[in-house]
Amino acid sequence: MAENQAGTVDTISAADYLSADIKHHLHPVTNPQTLEHDGPTFIDGAEGIHLDIHGQKIIDGVSGLGCVNIGYGNEKLCQAAYAEMKQLSYSHCFVGVSNQKAALLSRKLAELTNHDFEKFFFASTGSDANESAVKLAYYYWRLKGQSQRKILLAREYAYHGNTVITTALTGIPHYHFQFELPLNHLVQHVGAPYAYRCGNGLSPEDFVRKLAADLEAKITEIGADKIAAFFVEPIQGAGGMIMPPIGYLQAVQEVCNRHEILVIADEVVTGFGKTGSMFAYQHYGFKPDMITMAKGITSTYFPLSSVGVSKKVADVLATANEEFVHGFTNCGHPVGAAVALANIEVIEENHLLDNVNNNIAPALARWMEKFAKNAVVGEARSVGVLAALDFCRGDSEEELTAFCERVGNEALGRGLIARPMGPVLGMTFPLITTAEQIEESMKILEAAINAAVA
Ligand SMILES: Cc1ncc(COP(=O)(O)O)c(C=O)c1O
Structure with missing residues (x-):
């Protein structure tokens, strides 16, 4: 038994959720054998731009699947x-x-x-x-x-x-x-x-x-x-x-x-x-x-x-x-x-378009300019809340993809979700993201790239 997000006591244990999901939930775009081996990643809750995964607050730099425009938990x-x-x-x-x-x-x-x-x-x-x-x-x-x-x-x-x-x-x-x-x-x-x-x-x-x-x-x-x-x-x-x-x-x-x-x-x-x-x-x-x-x-x-x-x-x-x-x-x-x-x-x-134009987009553009100078980045691009790093580390499609996934994993380990799509790491920030949160996210990304290169 555990206390859930709403503060009430859950009579279902974490192990029950896990086994129910593995046994009965047919997931989209998921390798069933990897799922069986690693188990699902449960998102326990979310607020603003953050997800709660096993008690850790992670910045959702992809807004779910590019869809939670105003952020999570809006009353x-x-x-x-x-x-x-x-x-x-x-x-x-x-x-x-x-x-x-x-x-x-x-x-x-x-x-x-x-x-x-x-x-x-x-x-x-x-x-x-x-x-x-x-x-x-x-x-x-x-x-x-x-x-x-x-x-x-x-x-x-x-x-x-x-x-x-x-x-x-x-x-x-x-x-x-x-x-x-x-x-x-x-x-x-x-x-x-x-x-x-x-x-x-x-x-x-x-x-x-x-x-x-x-x-x-x-x-x-x-x-x-x-x-x-x-x-x-x-x-x-x-x-x-x-x-x-x-x-x-x-x-x-x-x-x-x-x-x-x-x-x-x-x-x-x-x-x-x-x-x-x-x-x-x-x-x-x-x-x-x-x-x-x-x-x-x-x-x-x-x-x-x-x-x-x-x-x-x-x-x-x-x-x-x-x-x-x-x-x-x-x-x-x-x-x-x-x-x-x-x-x-x-x-x-909440004038969220102004927030995109005055705060998010300029901050992302500045960082993309910086990332573009990195030897492993072929192109860094952004428009509004959308940004992408197109990596050039590796000779084959497989090597490029593997490097991009490594950067994605390093970013996740440091508290930021970005989405590897082949050789491209994509981001779609919620419209409510502040300039400071973009700064925090981009510093995580910089550290993730350095770790993946090392
Ligand atoms: C541009 C575009 N069109 C259509 C779709 C399909 O939307 P859905 O997954 O809601 O069916 C997506 C999903 O990501 C998309 O990115």
């Missing part, structure tokens, strides 16, 4: 969830049914996007938002009499989720091989704007021109009239925190516009303040036709996601005098919507 969100669960614990949104919070959230999202997106479809996860965006794109083309437009374009290093289609859209082979994906008759990939690894020494302007020309060539090869949409994460998160050169997003949008291909911005990671703007499309100044969001919309206190459609798309959808035959049990969940509204209020009332 306002807990109260919003409780109040809505009491008032309306569930309602569906099929056949015209709605609820107050879903209605208010859709209006709030239209306002936050300055009406670049007029209507919002709700779902639960980033994957089902992207899956829904695919079906909305297919349906849009059907209504326009072009239902032959079925091919989807995405990029190498992209991550769009783990359903079958979103895994196919993902451009990281590690996610494909166990399932014989991608579905090449439905999804085609083009190059990523990854200057450090794929730029071949080109100037940023020439690299952008090359990527736009490659996209144009791919469209010509397939036939524009067969292509429904192009998926882009404004910053490619899981692929290695890849930040595009200036002008890239406008350049690919121009190519797509010319061929009438819908541009779908996957802002599942970048949305809700990570770049210092509410959305990354605003930060980079391009205009997608659809946007998908999840994670930061509720800071993942409740699973909720959304697809926003521009007026151009909404106007076509409105021409249909029939049901759009797509939806999930949890579309527009009132508790999720209430939590999202409270989450957005927390971001606005």
